[in-house]
Amino acid sequence: xxxxxxxxxxxxxxxxxxxxxxxxxxxxxxxxxxxxxxxxxxxxxxxxxxxxxxxxxxxxxxxxxxxxxxxxxxxxxxxxxxxxxxxxxxxxxxxxxxxxxxxxxxxxxxxxxxxxxxxxxxxxxxxxxxxxxxxxxxxxxxxxxxxxxxxxxxxxxxxxxxxxxxxxxxxxxxxxxxxxxxxxxxxxxxxxxxxxxxxxxxxxxxxxxxxxxxxxxxxxxxxxxxxxxxxxxxxxxxxxxxxxxxxxxxxxxxxxxxxxxxxxxxxxxxxxxxxxxxxxxxxxxxxxxxxxxxxxxxxxxxxxxxxxxxxxxxxxxxxxxxxxxxxxxxxxxxxxxxxxxxxxxxxxxxxxxxxxxxxxxxxxxx
Numbered sequence: 001x002x003x004x005x006x007x008x009x010x011x012x013x014x015x016x017x018x019x020x021x022x023x024x025x026x027x028x029x030x031x032x033x034x035x036x037x038x039x040x041x042x043x044x045x046x047x048x049x050x051x052x053x054x055x056x057x058x059x060x061x062x063x064x065x066x067x068x069x070x071x072x073x074x075x076x077x078x079x080x081x082x083x084x085x086x087x088x089x090x091x092x093x094x095x096x097x098x099x100x101x102x103x104x105x106x107x108x109x110x111x112x113x114x115x116x117x118x119x120x121x122x123x124x125x126x127x128x129x130x131x132x133x134x135x136x137x138x139x140x141x142x143x144x145x146x147x148x149x150x151x152x153x154x155x156x157x158x159x160x161x162x163x164x165x166x167x168x169x170x171x172x173x174x175x176x177x178x179x180x181x182x183x184x185x186x187x188x189x190x191x192x193x194x195x196x197x198x199x200x201x202x203x204x205x206x207x208x209x210x211x212x213x214x215x216x217x218x219x220x221x222x223x224x225x226x227x228x229x230x231x232x233x234x235x236x237x238x239x240x241x242x243x244x245x246x247x248x249x250x251x252x253x254x255x256x257x258x259x260x261x262x263x264x265x266x267x268x269x270x271x272x273x274x275x276x277x278x279x280x281x282x283x284x285x286x287x288x289x290x291x292x293x294x295x296x297x298x299x300x301x302x303x304x305x306x307x308x309x310x311x312x313x314x315x316x317x318x319x320x321x322x323x324x325x326x327x328x329x330x331x332x333x334x335x336x337x338x339x340x341x342x343x344x345x346x347x348x349x350x351x352x353x354x355x356x357x358x359x360x361x362x363x364x365x366x
Contacts, residue, residue: 001057006162008075009155017075021166022068024057029065033272034170036069036163039098039177039216041076041087045250046176048261049268056265064272067170072163073097075155085254090156098177100160101219102146103212104139105226110149111142114223116230128231128239135227140168160216167220172272173245175216178253179357182342183308184264187247187287189221191240197365198278201267202248204308204341205284205365221245253345282365283310283339289361290341293332295320295349301332303343303356310362313337317356320349336360 001024008017035053037046050070057066071077076087076097089096107113119138123131143165150158167173179185185204188197193207210229212222221243228241250264270277295301299320305311313336320330332355339359349355 001054006166008159008162019069019072019074019162022054022066022070024066024068026061026063026065028063030063031171031272032065032067032169033172033174034067034069034167035174035176036072036167036216037176038070038077038087039072039163039175040253041073041079042085042253043087043176043178043250044077044085044254044256045178045261045264046248047071048256048258049176049250049265052258052261052265062269062273067166069163069166073159093154093156095156097156097159098215100156101164101214101216102161103214103219104142104164104223105212108142108146110145114138114142116227117234120227120231120234124235128228128235128237131231132224132227132242136169136224139223140165143168160219163216164219167216171242171244173217173220173243174268175245175247177247177249178251178255179249179342180345181252181307182249184251185249185341187217187249189218189225189241189243189245190286191225192244193284193365195278195366196271196274197284198282199267199270199275200248200282201263201279203279203282204339204359205282206287206290206359207284208287215247217245217247283359283362284365285359285362289359291334291358291360292354293317293334293356293358295351295353295355296330297327298322298350299330301344301347301349301355303340305340307340307343309339311338311340317358318343320355332356334358334360338362 001022003022006019010016037050038044047070050068079086105114147161147165150161184202186202187206187208190207210225224243225241228239299322301318301320303318304316314333317332340356342357344355
């Protein structure tokens with residue numbers, strides 16, 4: 001497996017951070033797969049998944065080209081507060097490392113907004129399959145301009161542009177994350193909602209709409225989805241965007257388990273190869289129906305429901321305890337059926353702090 005480095009920032013000490021990418025190629029690949037882990041430094045289970053994929057590729061060829069980035073953010077990985085990683089936010093600015101990605105269809109200091117309608121009028125004679133490749137090349141040119149001008153930009157901007165550039169031409173894109181204390185689940189664009197998702201070992205999916213978000217996954221797939229919808233509107237066709245891009249929340253942060261990583265990898269490869277090896281049951285809801293429940297007052301939160309399971313309406317999610325002499329403990333519930341997926345890593349909650357995330361108005365994947 002070949003490797004190469006991309007330089008990031010240099011430090012006051014004279015040391016420097018860099019990204020190390022690993023590539024595995026075959027002569028006639030069926031598709032290109034990009035996978036990265038630990039963009040948030042404390043979310044390390046994805047490192048285990050990529051390590052097992054590297055071992056598997058060393059033992060046998062798979063008919064795909066792979067580009068792997070086990071450590072997508074070495075600065076965040078190195079940042080700790082006491083014994084815990086502080087890897088979700090840049091400690092200098094407070095910015096989430098996964099909220100700095102750009103919309104390549106928007107205007108910048110270097111180019112105007114991309115006019116999809118004009119582009120489609122010019123390239124309609126090529127047909128969708130060829131036109132989407134020309135479109136991808138146009139996006140690459142815009143991204144190359146931004147990367148070349150990023151040397152003096154803040155570190156989070158430079159990092160986001162490099163990661164976007166490396167993933168742009170892939171067919172399958174997996175951004176491996178973890179949540180607080182969590183069941184595994186995936187964010188998937190709505191157009192990929194079908195039985196094929198059952199190849200993943202995770203049983204919960206959050207579908208994202210066709211709108212831009214500055215996180216990695218949506219920054220990658222959004223321009224292609226928008227272009228495809230514009231193309232279909234212009235031609236009357238029913239094409240589906242070629243980008244299969246996922247944010248995979250692998251469970252709880254600050255956790256590393258090799259055996260679980262092997263099982264997770266099996267599911268990812270089953271999806272890529274379309275192996276038709278489904279899990280028994282899975283659930284999905286829209287991103288708008290994936291709710292954060294926040295503390296109505298300060299206290300100590302104790303979870304009383306089971307993550308990943310269906311719960312009935314008004315069933316207790318947990319209890320917000322207070323100190324003796326203060327107000328009575330407060331049950332936390334939801335008015336409809338729900339599936340809780342994550343709970344705060346720290347039970348100490350101020351008013352307004354997130355307690356749990358729950359799926360509502362969920363449906364079975366079918």
